[in-house]
Amino acid sequence: MEREKQLEKYLRLRIEERGGVCQKFVSPGQDGVPDRVIVMPGGRVYFVELKTQTGKLSRIQKYQLKRLCNLHQICSVIYGKGGVKAFLRDVDDGVVSSWVYDSDGSSWNLQEELDGI
Numbered sequence: 242m243e244r245e246k247q248l249e250k251y252l253r254l255r256i257e258e259r260g261g262v263c264q265k266f267v268s269p270g271q272d273g274v275p276d277r278v279i280v281m282p283g284g285r286v287y288f289v290e291l292k293t294q295t296g297k298l299s300r301i302q303k304y305q306l307k308r309l310c311n312l313h314q315i316c317s318v319i320y321g322k323g324g325v326k327a328f329l330r331d332v333d334d335g336v337v338s339s340w341v342y343d344s345d346g347s348s349w350n351l352q353e354e355l356d357g358i
Contacts, residue, residue, distance in 0.1 A: 243293065243321065243322055244293065245276075245291055245292065245293055245296070248291045248293070248319070248321070248322065248325060249265075249276065249277065249291055251322060251325055252277065252289070252291065252319070252325050252328075252329075253277075255325070255329050256279055256281070256329075256332075259281065259329075259332065259333070260281070260282050261279055261280055261281040261282065261332075262279070262280050263277050263278075263279045263289075264277065264278050264279075264280075265277060266278045266288070271305070272301050272305075273299060273301030273302040273303075273304060273305040274305050275288040275289055275290040275302075275305065275306065275309070275316060276289060276290055276291045277289040277290075277291065279332075281332065285315075285332075285335075285337070286314070286315065287315045287316070287317060287332075287337055288306075288309050288314055288315065288316045288317070289316075289317050289318075289319060289328075290302060290306065290316070290317070290318045290319070291319050291325075292318065292319065292320045292321075293320070293321060294320055294321040294344040296320065298318060298354065300358070303354065303355050303358045304358055306318070306351065306354075306355060307355045307358050310339050310351065310352070310355065315337055315338060315339055316339045316351060317337065317339065317340055317341070317342060317351065318340075318341045318342070318351060318354065319341075319342045320341070320342065320343050320344045321343075321344025322344070323343070323344040323345055323346045324342035324343055324344050324346070325342070326346065327342040327343075327346045327347075327348055328340075328342045331348075338350075339351040339352070341353075341354055
């Protein structure tokens with residue numbers, strides 16, 4: 242099973258191949274912010290939380306994602322390499338929305354993960 246650091250590197254390299262930047266998002270005093278901010282040509286910006294196949298979102302991560310979604314930002318949670326590949330397909334097609342991308346390549350609306358927060 243891949244580690245989160247390996248997933249971050251894989252995602253960063255694939256985004257760079259597409260002409261984008263994939264920056265580590267660090268916000269002192271703001272725990273739980275997404276791992277990465279992706280900026281693609283044409284002004285597309287995505288906030289991404291990466292998890293291993295078995296990773297789980299913490300309550301503070303859900304809170305921060307919901308906060309960004311409420312500001313009409315595109316946020317995605319990606320599980321495993323299969324999830325990264327599914328996300329990249331949507332990036333290529335220009336149809337990224339606030340989704341969860343699972344390691345098996347399936348995806349669903351992120352709001353389902355954030356209900357109750």
